[in-house]
Amino acid sequence: MTQLNYQTPIEPMESQAKHHNPINVLVVDDKAVMRSLLKRMLGDDEDINVVSSAVDERGALGQLNLHDVDVVLLDVHVDSMTIIPNLLAAKPRLKIVMIASASTQQGDLCINALKAGAVDYIAKPNGDGKAFATGSGNFQHDLLKKIKHWGGDNRLKRGPAPVPEKPKRGAAAKLLPLPVPKQIVLREGAIERPSVIAIGSSTGGPEALLNIIPHLKDVTQPIFITQHMPAAFTSVLAKHITECGSLPCVEAKDGMVVVGKTIYLAPGDYHMVTQRTGEKTITIRLNQNPPENFCRPAVDPMLRSLSELYGNKLFIAILTGMGSDGQKGAALAVQNGAAVIAQNEATSVVWGMPAAVAHAGLCHAVLPLNEIGPVLAHIAQKGQAA
Numbered sequence: 001m002t003q004l005n006y007q008t009p010i011e012p013m014e015s016q017a018k019h020h021n022p023i024n025v026l027v028v029d030d031k032a033v034m035r036s037l038l039k040r041m042l043g044d045d046e047d048i049n050v051v052s053s054a055v056d057e058r059g060a061l062g063q064l065n066l067h068d069v070d071v072v073l074l075d076v077h078v079d080s081m082t083i084i085p086n087l088l089a090a091k092p093r094l095k096i097v098m099i100a101s102a103s104t105q106q107g108d109l110c111i112n113a114l115k116a117g118a119v120d121y122i123a124k125p126n127g128d129g130k131a132f133a134t135g136s137g138n139f140q141h142d143l144l145k146k147i148k149h150w151g152g153d154n155r156l157k158r159g160p161a162p163v164p165e166k167p168k169r170g171a172a173a174k175l176l177p178l179p180v181p182k183q184i185v186l187r188e189g190a191i192e193r194p195s196v197i198a199i200g201s202s203t204g205g206p207e208a209l210l211n212i213i214p215h216l217k218d219v220t221q222p223i224f225i226t227q228h229m230p231a232a233f234t235s236v237l238a239k240h241i242t243e244c245g246s247l248p249c250v251e252a253k254d255g256m257v258v259v260g261k262t263i264y265l266a267p268g269d270y271h272m273v274t275q276r277t278g279e280k281t282i283t284i285r286l287n288q289n290p291p292e293n294f295c296r297p298a299v300d301p302m303l304r305s306l307s308e309l310y311g312n313k314l315f316i317a318i319l320t321g322m323g324s325d326g327q328k329g330a331a332l333a334v335q336n337g338a339a340v341i342a343q344n345e346a347t348s349v350v351w352g353m354p355a356a357v358a359h360a361g362l363c364h365a366v367l368p369l370n371e372i373g374p375v376l377a378h379i380a381q382k383g384q385a386a
Contacts, residue, residue: 202321204349313339
């Protein structure tokens, strides 16, 4: 553990609450220019109150004692693997959002930070402080959106709370019947043994994927994954997926021929689709068509193209994520005979994407995370009788 400098400066509160119950944010970054830029970006929003900032772990822990903080913005440079567990030990309800440059090295740090307990990440514009400030429009919009999402519940639940348990990996699970919320209607009928598996995920997706993939070691079909991520981070996620399971995961490339026993991950900033290029040859195509559901890569274009080629031989899993990406593509796929499962609310970091397909009546099952891997493996090998 890094030795703490007990003379480390702690920056005083510089802003006053502008809202009767704002989201309290603590900025932790070892660079003064970045602390200043971040506070300026957040300062004009009446729903957000930057209570203070700090440069290291001691400063951050000190501020948690002084202020009722909802969200911490943490730069990846600040010894995040040490500070995250300590911040969460001090305040279990705290939501930690990582801020990183869009680089492979920092992408790796973000994946590890998510494993350590951070809930989300955001890639800042590359360049020096001037470049960051002048090219920050989309970054500021995304940052405000993430803070309001993660801090919204916290400001209503301030006070001590037990540390939530992470879902545990379980043994093989039966697909049907399953208890689900009353408002969700499940589809019935047999599920064909698929020729291809597709997975869509967003917020909370990396951790969910790393939970699922080890169960798929005997799957022989190709697996396609679209995870909402910045360009430099998807190659890092592909590496982590490969390391946690027995199947190779590759960041998809344009013109790549699809083969079995391989996981194809959509690269950041590109939609991943497929097309038939021979009687028995399926090829990956990447494009930079406009974002769908505010995302590129997006799940919907992947599902549309796979549905066109595979019909009722397509099996889909929609995992944790903000928004509704995947719902329209899954609806088309179901019309063509595909089957869909979704992650349940209790184990989702954000129950947005899985909720969209569940409430649309597209799912054969809505499952806790620890059952999704075993179910995918079972369906891939045997299908599901009616």
